[in-house]
Amino acid sequence: MSQVAIVGYGRFGRALGSLLEAAGIGYRALDPVADIPEAHRANSFQELVAGTELIVVAVPVPRMQAVLENLLPHLRPEQLVLDVGSVKVKPVHALNAVLGTRVPWVGTHPLFGPLSLAMAERPLRVVVCPNPLHPNAARQARAFFERLGCEIIEQTPEGHDRIMAHTHALTFFVAKGMLDAGSGVDVPFAPASFKALSRTIETIRADAGHLFAAIQHDNPFAAEARSHLLGALGAIHQELEAIPPEAEAPETPHLELPALETGLPELTETRELIDQVDRELVELLARRAELARRALQAKAQAGQPVPDPAREEAMVASRRAWAAERGLDPEGVEAIFRAVLRFSRRAQHTKG
Structure with a gap:
């Protein structure tokens, strides 16, 4: 796929553009009120869709049918149109009403947004709604999003x-x-829950x-x-209000935990919680690796040197201070973060 057209260059349209660039896919965008980089700007529907295989409609749901009607005269039967709305029944209805059997279309919902992309959250998942009128449309949409590094979930619009x-x-x-x-x-503290x-x-x-x-x-x-x-x-x-103030707190069911052979359910619970924290740490490392790769690209574009010893030493110093604030051993935390920095350097040169 050499070129993608994006109708609507709001917050998600811009985020999608960044994903396309990272995947080496060219794109043009059309939006009369958005600031689109000149290299990607189209000035008309005709210019937008010329030479493209896939058209992404990224406009608010209430505007979708009108946009599709303006787009239709410029589409060809070999192109694919998909939407990226956070709801699916109404967009699919608009796609069917305007495009019907004339141009392939499919409803999709990327389960991520600009904020999650900025924080390098993974995995990226996308819901694709198969279209009986165009059986190959879902397969094409799946291939497109998989090229962007996404996992695919198939679901009906109503489901x-x-x-x-x-x-x-x-x-x-x-x-x-x-x-x-x-x-x-603006509270100074908050529980983990x-x-x-x-x-x-x-x-x-x-x-x-x-x-x-x-x-x-x-x-x-x-x-x-x-x-x-x-x-x-x-x-x-109402149930809580009906309890007299002087009454004892009602009992609540306890979560039953399987006992280990040692007969220590507290140990079982603690180990399960440690596993949960370790999984979260691995997910955070994956996000950090993606951010490290992004930093490398930004440095390359700006012509800045990749190694930055002063920045790394400042980072280590701040992490030591954070550790001291939490009552942790600064030496141990420094060792961990130096290992993280080595991991990040390797991650910058590997594909996520």
């Missing part, structure tokens, strides 16, 4: 939106409520209004999911 309503939409709904209520804002939700709150801040509105209003199953959640929370609230 996708139901799952997203009870996961993505509800998570953002709860996080938005906590954000508006001022929960966890809050950290994952705190990350979602920061994503809400970054995507203010745009992504939140899309996953709530454009998903036909989101309102039902919100209603069920509010009903469950209301019932829990």
Whole structure:
């Protein structure tokens, strides 16, 4: 694939462009209100799609049908059109209504965004919705995203939106409520149980209004999911209010853990938690390796030398200080980070 066309150069369109460049795939983009680099800018639909095999429509769901109608006169039957919306029922309906059997199309949802790409989170996953009208479309979409380093999940539009309503939409709904209520804002500490939700709150801040509105209003199953959640929370609230203040706290079921041969369930639990932390460390190392490769590319483009001893020594010094603040051995932490730096140097010259 030599060239991809992107209709819409908002936050995700730009992020997709960076993925294409990293994969060595050329692209052109069209967006009347976005600042597109001149090397990638198209000035009309005709210029955009000329010589391209794949067209990515990255516009808000309410605008999709109108954009497809403007795009249709310039498309050829051998091209493939796909959308990248965070909901699927409505985009697939628009694709079918406008393109039908005339031009191959497929609905997709990359389960990542600009923030997760900036933080080098892996793996990158994409939902692809097979299209009975164009049986090869899903296969072509799969090959395209796999070339970008993505893992593929196949799902129907309705199945996708139901799952997203009870996961993505509800998570953002709860996080938005906590954000508006001022929960966890500018606190000097927070329990570990809050950290994952705190990350979602920061994503809400970054995507203010745009992504939140899309996953709530454009998903036909989101309102039902919100209603069920509010009903469950209301019932829990009433149950808690009904407990007299002087009453003992009600017992809660305990999580049963399998005992080891030693008969020490605490040891089993601790070992499982260590395994969980180690898995998280490996995932963080994978993200750091990707960021190291990105830094190498940036240095090469800027003509800067790759080795930077002063920067590395400053990093080590700051990590020693962090260790001291947490009551850890600075010498031991320094040894770990010097090993991480050696790992990162090797990772810069290997493909992720």
